[in-house]
Amino acid sequence: MNNVTITPDNPSLPAPLALPLSLVPGTTYSHAIVKVLNKLFGPELADGELDFLDGKVMRVDVVDARLHFCITLRDGQLAAAEANRPHDLSIEGSIYDFLLLATRREDADTLFFNRRLRLGGDTELGLYVKNFLDALELEGRIGPFIKLMNGVTSLIGQISSLPKPRLPFPGLGRRN
Structure with a gap:
């Protein structure tokens, strides 16, 4: 997909910060994220x-960070999906928009309606994921982490609103 437009109203991770993230294989992110999500969603999994999600593959693309991960449900636990397995659902957006969703600073409906988060594939599965996230109450489980995520969200928003650097000598290298 990769057609999320980054605008001043849609802040993104600065490219120098995204580069190191893009060097790590997607399967590494998938394995790491499922460990965290299995702990975080323990009661819901039980x-x-x-x-x-049983037998389905969900791919999440964080376009500005140049990373993606694929997860599925196996034997009642979230698991990293095989890299070559086709996905049933894809969700893509910027890290800023995923953080807005995670911190509840913006609701899923608004982010999807404004095409800041985009769904592809099985829309029924996408609706299940959206409803699950809407009903999720994590504040009691990750209270201090929410404060950190809010800070990162604000920082990305502030960095993205800064004027872009200009070349010190715009005419340098141009022949008259």
């Missing part, structure tokens, strides 16, 4: 609230 209650079967994520069973809609």
Whole structure:
């Protein structure tokens, strides 16, 4: 997909910060993220609230950070999906927009309606994911981490609003 437009109203991670992230293979991110999500969503996994992902692959693309990860549900636990397996659902957006969603500074409907987060593939599966995220109450589990994520979100917003650097000698290298 990779057609999320980054504008001043849609801040993005600065390219120098994204480069190191893009050097790590997607499978590494997938394995790391499922470990975190299995702990974070432990009660919901135990209650079967994520069973809609059983046998399905969800790919998440963070376009400005140049990273992606693929997850599925196997034996009641989230697992990294094989890199060559086709995905049933894809969600893409900027790190800023994913942070807005995670910190509840913006709701999923607004982000999807304004095409800041984009869904592809199985729309029914996408609706299950959106509804799951809308109903999720994480503040009690990750309270201090929310404060950190809010700070990072604000920082990315501030950095993106700074004027872009200009070349010190715009005419240098041009022949008359």
